[in-house]
Amino acid sequence: MDQYLFDKNLDCPVCANNFTTKKPRLRKIPVDKKDTDFHIWYKEINPVYYNVWVCSNCGFSATESEFKKLSKEEKTIILKNISLKWNKRDFSGVRTIEMALESHKLALIIGQMLNKSKGYLGSLCLRIAWLYREADNADQENIYLKSALEHLENAYTNEAFPVAGLDEVSLSYLIGELKRLNGDPQNAIFWFSRALDHPDIKYKRMIQLKAREQWQLARDAYKKKKGDTLDG
Template identity: 35%
Template sequence: MTQIEPLYDKKYHCEMCEQSFTTKKVRSRFVKVIRFDTDFAPIYADGFENPNLYYVNVCPNCGYSFTDDFNTYFPPNGKQLIQDKICNQWAQHNYGDKRTIQEAMNTFKLAAYSSTLKKEKHIVSAGLYIRLAWLYRSTDVHEQEMRFLKLALKEYTDSYRTGDYKGTQVSELRLMYLIGDLSRRIGQTQDAVRFYSKVIEKQRQSVEPQIIQLAKDRWQEMREAKVVSGS
């Protein structure tokens, strides 16, 4: 009987160089989440795979990096920018096999650069930065975690301001909660309280009661911490 491996090959077409390539993805049966952090970072059971390591697809031929959330459309001059800034500097490297955490971090940075150059939606860039922050959290590199949480917060805030999250899997309620939670994590207490309150105000018309409860829990924790500190 053939043993089923956790990783399988998925074929992609590079919109930059028009080449096809394969990259690893994780079979869902080998993913087991035991809990989620307050910013929705999944905590995986020991011995199971972390699919975030394989979230980004990197073309080994030209270096253009993207996720399934990227738009295939390139704005005027977008391809030329990526050609100049990424492809022309690319020393061929294949990220299509099993990845270490460090290699996965590299792929997120490549994708974030690609996203910036082609002016992807803020919500897409935010998703890259927060996942990269989660990887740094899993390796206890606090300074880098904070760096990328701040970048994620900026992109989420811009997404909320421009409305470019509409039509994606991220609801307005989830987005407001995330802005609140990332604000709390980086010490922007007033913004955190403001956005948690925005979430709680939506409780009567919300179809996501679990997010309402998360906001209430965080708001209460902050209130108790303020009482304890005497501020």
């Protein structure tokens, strides 16, 4: 495991507890395959397991970008709503998929409490959905895919780019694919077309090719759905 993970030393912005967390060496982890919604299957370990940093002392949990200085009011929210109910446990070692799910759900709850951006909440929901996919739990996967779609579509309209680390072309494609996976081919077509019509698509060849493929799948699904409705 040491060739894929290293220890990072941290100070909690809520309680000042010093602790360590595992951080992946992303370039060294071999990739198996990629899904159409940006989920990556890895051959050895899944770096998403370590996406959220968790303070073992107070329970504060967030991704690296949000694990930073908090206002007095934000600290109070965490201490009252999380820390008082927190059963101290250690997330500093190698994580199981159950630990990965728990840490992401903690970060999602805290993100909602602190009114974090819809892009941030959407990215957490998407990663939770991916984890459930790997656990072969389709029901929970679909619940979180729908939540991710709701947050990311809101972020597209109301937040500045990049959103969840994505530019406008990539997010348009992702929203289209989440619409398609959610059984909404008509609106998937709209979002794939938005990505393909964007002037920056020429700089993103892989997204361009994938958007064309998924646009065709969505179009075929829409025609079938429309035909089934007429036949019924």
